[in-house]
Amino acid sequence: MADVNPGPRRRGRPRKDSSSDARTAIADAASAEFAEKGYDKTSIRGIARRAQVDSALVHHYFESKAGLFAEVVKLPVRPDRIVRSALDTDDDRLGESLVRTVLSAWERSTVKSIGVTVLRSAVSDSAAGRLIRQFLLRELKGAVAGRLESSGVDPAEADVRATLVLTQMAGALIFRHVLELEPLASMPVDDLIARLAPAVQCHIDGVGDVE
Known part of the structure; x- marks a missing residue:
């Protein structure tokens, strides 16, 4: 047959x-x-x-x-989803929501273990580092900038503010978890959130912008 x-x-x-x-x-x-x-x-x-x-x-x-x-x-969590979930709040609480959501996620051992590797790669001049930077800028900074634009912020200004927000939080994560700089490394996460959130909110609000 x-x-x-x-x-x-x-x-x-x-x-x-x-x-x-x-x-x-x-x-x-x-x-x-x-x-x-x-x-x-x-x-x-x-x-x-x-x-x-x-x-x-x-x-x-x-x-x-x-x-x-x-x-x-092989990311243990989706950083784009974490950030987007934090954006669903009022404008005047956006800084606190972003900082709390991101920093709290990093306190989980499963996130921190690979997150440190990802951050180290992101600041390197390797092909993997460039790829990760593109991902972070496109998915994380883009999400924050889009949220600001939806509140009436000019696109160019929203991009500047989103960049400052991302650098502020990335800096805190790098110094706390990668470089383990004291007293930041051992500071209770709630204390760090309380100190960092107002600075991030200032960037979101554009405080200090030249009119």
């Missing part, structure tokens, strides 16, 4: 027995795309093309480019 040709494989959601292979293929394709093009220039469509699947399948498994990056880099 002659073999039956099933015809070309249809794109879209895979059968149950092929789902694991499809997910792996997408993750491998994403890793290659990020390495070759960097975070900013990598697209979901390009990843899907390399993995030979439909772009809808990429979204089905990983939701977004940020989700794929988190999978490839």
Whole structure:
């Protein structure tokens, strides 16, 4: 009896027995795309093309480019989700919400262990460092800037304020968890939040801007 040709494989959601292979293929394709093009220039469509699947399948498994990056880099948490969850508050509480959400997440041992490695890579001049910086700027700074724009802040000014917010919090994380500088390293997290939040709120409000 002659073999039956099933015809070309249809794109879209895979059968149950092929789902694991499809997910792996997408993750491998994403890793290659990020390495070759960097975070900013990598697209979901390009990843899907390399993995030979439909772009809808990429979204089905990983939701977004940020989700794929988190999978490839093996992040224990999604920093983009952490920051976005902190943005859902009133303008005058935004600084405290951001600082508390981010710093509290870093107190978890599972986050800190790999977070230190990520921060060290981010400040290095390696290919991995450049990739991580692109991710942080696009997903974290972009989220804060977008939130400020939604409150009526000019886009250029929102970008400046978001950059200052990010540098303020990144500096605190680096000195506390990477360099372990005292007294910051052993300061109770609630005390650090209380001291840092007003400074971040000043950047959010644009205090000191030249009119």
